Each structure stands twice: as structure tokens, then as C-alpha cells.
Amino acid sequence: MIRRVLVVKLAALGDFVQAFGPFATIRAVHPDAEITLLTTRAYAELAAASPWFDHVWIDDKPKWWQWGKVAALKDRLRQGRFDRVYDLQTSDRSGWYFRLMGGRVEWSGIAKGCALPHANPRRDFMHTLDRQAEQLAMAGLAPMVAPDLAWADADIARFGLPHPFALLCAGGARHRPGKRWPAAHFGQLAAWLAARGITPVLLGTTDEQAEIDAVVAACPQAVALTGRTSFQDILGLARQARLAVGNDTGPMHLVAAAGCSGLVLFGPDSDPDLCAPRGRVRVVRAPDLAGLAVDDVARKVTELLW
Numbered sequence: 329m330i331r332r333v334l335v336v337k338l339a340a341l342g343d344f345v346q347a348f349g350p351f352a353t354i355r356a357v358h359p360d361a362e363i364t365l366l367t368t369r370a371y372a373e374l375a376a377a378s379p380w381f382d383h384v385w386i387d388d389k390p391k392w393w394q395w396g397k398v399a400a401l402k403d404r405l406r407q408g409r410f411d412r413v414y415d416l417q418t419s420d421r422s423g424w425y426f427r428l429m430g431g432r433v434e435w436s437g438i439a440k441g442c443a444l445p446h447a448n449p450r451r452d453f454m455h456t457l458d459r460q461a462e463q464l465a466m467a468g469l470a471p472m473v474a475p476d477l478a479w480a481d482a483d484i485a486r487f488g489l490p491h492p493f494a495l496l497c498a499g500g501a502r503h504r505p506g507k508r509w510p511a512a513h514f515g516q517l518a519a520w521l522a523a524r525g526i527t528p529v530l531l532g533t534t535d536e537q538a539e540i541d542a543v544v545a546a547c548p549q550a551v552a553l554t555g556r557t558s559f560q561d562i563l564g565l566a567r568q569a570r571l572a573v574g575n576d577t578g579p580m581h582l583v584a585a586a587g588c589s590g591l592v593l594f595g596p597d598s599d600p601d602l603c604a605p606r607g608r609v610r611v612v613r614a615p616d617l618a619g620l621a622v623d624d625v626a627r628k629v630t631e632l633l634w
Contacts, residue, residue: 335351335354336414338366342577342603343456346460352473363380364410378480411433413433413434418437418463482561484565487556491568493528493551494528494569495574495579495588496529499533499535499577502535506596509625515543517626529553531553531562532554533555572591576593583605591609592604612625
């Protein structure tokens, strides 16, 4: 009997959101089990609010030479006395955790010697959602359960937003500039939306302040929520937005999970066949995002709006 389950999912935001279905499936298959999630600090609050886990453990991802921290993690993993582990990270790090646990636990993943391997040599060429579904199916968990996100709502009244509004995600990972549509283009799109009575609402962190400021400079009607939104806030905003437009970045996965329609802009630095959000979103792909014309994106937006 499986009484104690560990789920491993560390990062990044888009990957974490795309694990909602697997999380829900694991809970549905093990309704009476004590389920623990091992994740990183950024996602602990969202995970703890969900109905999928009894405990959320934070992994500070110690380096192998940090002996004290590694020993503490090893002890914690072993003392959890888990009957089964679902490794949804399937990375070198999570495979290392299999070895830290002594290799004796019933493990679903790709760690060498594990009991429930995802035995598909082409797994790296599958979309994240399809890969996870197949991994769980090979462990006896099928079909995938559609996640109910009713628990993840938020009161967005405090933002005082005029309706209708559209969400814009003009930023993205700082070390991946090739994944960003130019802020000047987002500014023109924001002005185009405002001219049609739709308030542009900008999401992002303080790391994306420069891009957000550039959009607001081009469209003073835009509302910037820089650094003010939790993950649950984004889900709540997406439920009320007319649409969303953004780069291949984590918040757009939250937008898609909330059921909002939108456009996700992909350049050559990432492959939508492997990682694009699914739902009421469309992918716009260009060989060079800097060359993707505002008029072309506005045309796609028009198709979503009317």
C-alpha cells in the first residue's frame, strides 16, 4: 500500500504550471496518501494553497560540496519513509536525489536503476505535457486528470483596473534576450489596444522594470503592476482579462492555465512544439522576434477579440 508519496518539481515557473495536471492526477490516484512536494522557494506558497499536497518542502538546491546541507537533505529525504516518488523534474539533480535516498524507494522518472522508468528514448523530443502524461502512464497513472484551479482565485479589486483590460507580459528571463519581443513593439501594441477601449495591464517583476517603463512611456493609459502580483493574482487577473499577449515566459503559462485567450510570441530561442502553453492560446512564431511586425500581432489580436 502506498501511504507516503513524494513529488519532485523544482523549476521553472512555466514547467511548474505545466505540472498542475500531473499534480492533480497523483492526488486523484492516491486520495488517502500523505503527499509531499519538494520544490523551490518561489513556488512553495502556490503549492501550499493547492489541494494536491499535505506538505511542501523547500529545496535550496545545495551544491554537492556543501556537505552539511547535502547531509541534511539526505536525512530528510530518507526520514520521509516514502513508498513512492514521482520525479517530474527528471534532471541530473533529481536523479542525484534518487541516489541520496539509497535507490531503494519506488521511483518514477529517469534515474538509472529506478523501478518505474519513463522508458522512451525520445522523451526529450516530446512536449512537456505529453512527456509527463506518458511518464505517469508508465507508472500506472492514466488517464491524466484536468486540474481544477478554483482554489487559485484572487481578489483583484485592489488593483482598481478599468474594464475591459488586456494583460501584456513584455519581459522574460534576463539571460534569454532572444525570447523577447522588443519593448517598443509592446508599446505600440498597448497604444493600439488603448485606442480600442481596452486598457493594457503590464505584468512583470522589478527585473523587467525597463521594458515595462518603455511600454508605459509609449502608452500612458497602460497600468503597470510591476512586482505587485502573486501567482494567484495572475490567475485571478487572467480570469477577467479579455486576452493576454506575451513572450515565452512563465506568467503566460499561468494565463493559459486560467483559461484566458491569448497570444504567445516565440522566436528561435525556444520551441513551442516542446513547451508552448496549451489552452485558449495561440502561438505566433517568428525567426527573429525583432522582425515580428506590430501589425501582424495586432491582426492576430483582432481575431481573438472579434
